[in-house]
Amino acid sequence: MEKDINSGIQPHSNNQATVTGTLAKTFAMDHEIFGEKFYSSILETPRLSGTVDRIRIMVSEVLMGEGDVNAIKPGTCLKISGSFRSYTHMDEGGKHHLDLFLFADTMEQEKETTGRNGDNHIYLNGFLCKPPYFRIKKTSGRHITDLLLAVNRPYGKSDYIPVLAWGRLADLTAGCQVGDRIAVNGRIQSRTYQKKRADGTVETREVYEISGSRVIRENGRAMEEKEDA
Numbered sequence: 001m002e003k004d005i006n007s008g009i010q011p012h013s014n015n016q017a018t019v020t021g022t023l024a025k026t027f028a029m030d031h032e033i034f035g036e037k038f039y040s041s042i043l044e045t046p047r048l049s050g051t052v053d054r055i056r057i058m059v060s061e062v063l064m065g066e067g068d069v070n071a072i073k074p075g076t077c078l079k080i081s082g083s084f085r086s087y088t089h090m091d092e093g094g095k096h097h098l099d100l101f102l103f104a105d106t107m108e109q110e111k112e113t114t115g116r117n118g119d120n121h122i123y124l125n126g127f128l129c130k131p132p133y134f135r136i137k138k139t140s141g142r143h144i145t146d147l148l149l150a151v152n153r154p155y156g157k158s159d160y161i162p163v164l165a166w167g168r169l170a171d172l173t174a175g176c177q178v179g180d181r182i183a184v185n186g187r188i189q190s191r192t193y194q195k196k197r198a199d200g201t202v203e204t205r206e207v208y209e210i211s212g213s214r215v216i217r218e219n220g221r222a223m224e225e226k227e228d229a
Contacts, residue, residue: 015083015151015159017102017122017188019055020110023076027069030058031110037061040101043078045120053120053190054206056101058085063107072109072217076089079108084122084188084210091116100208120187126151127181134174145170149182160207162209167186173215179226180223181218186210 024042031038043055057080064072072078082105086098126149133146148161163184165173176182189211195203 017084018119019043019045019102020079020119023078025074027072034226053212055188055190057104057160058101059104059107063104077110079110080104081106084161086161088096098203106117122188123185124149128176128178131178132176143167143170145173146172163212164209165212183216184210184212185214186212
């Protein structure tokens with residue numbers, strides 16, 4: 001029987017990601033929809049450079065099987081395929097923030113391989129929904145272009161996903177226009193930054209984005225750049 005899209009079973013042809021990594025912490029109950037429970041955790045996947053990306057994952061109880069959710073221990077190597085989704089929340093100052101997570105369609109346990117570069121790839125096909133922001137990194141002089149794609153779901157919603165283009169690819173994508181249809185191949189990456197609260201305390205936040213290695217505009221012109229390891 002075909003499952004409802006919200007259960008995380010059906011594939012999403014315009015938003016497909018596969019990540020292999022190590023479970024960083026025990027799954028925790030996140031929310032429930034129509035009696036179906038969803039659990040969240042963090043999957044850590046290494047780059048060749050040694051940097052570790054920490055990707056938030058969301059998994060339905062359907063994929064957990066009949067056992068206790070705590071049976072999947074931190075340190076377990078998992079391969080997760082699904083779609084990269086977004087939602088917004090409001091902070092204490094009334095400002096909206098974009099949160100992203102990998103929503104699992106399938107989840108498999110794998111034998112952990114020490115020192116291995118984790119599988120991490122994503123394909124997106126969406127529409128540019130704000131002007132590209134071109135900048136030059138002060139520390140390295142490398143060119144970067146920030147893109148924000150609206151990627152439609154099959155049932156009337158859209159996910160808003162930030163994409164980074166580097167080097168020559170940044171120069172090429174800086175000329176894209178709002179409304180352009182764009183396809184992206186790349187990897188999911190994480191980074192942290194510090195945010196000062198209204199009371200003067202500092203909060204460390206983790207954000208996620210796509211590091212693009214290939215971009216194709218609607219006119220069929222392909223733009224490519226070797227992605228960071």
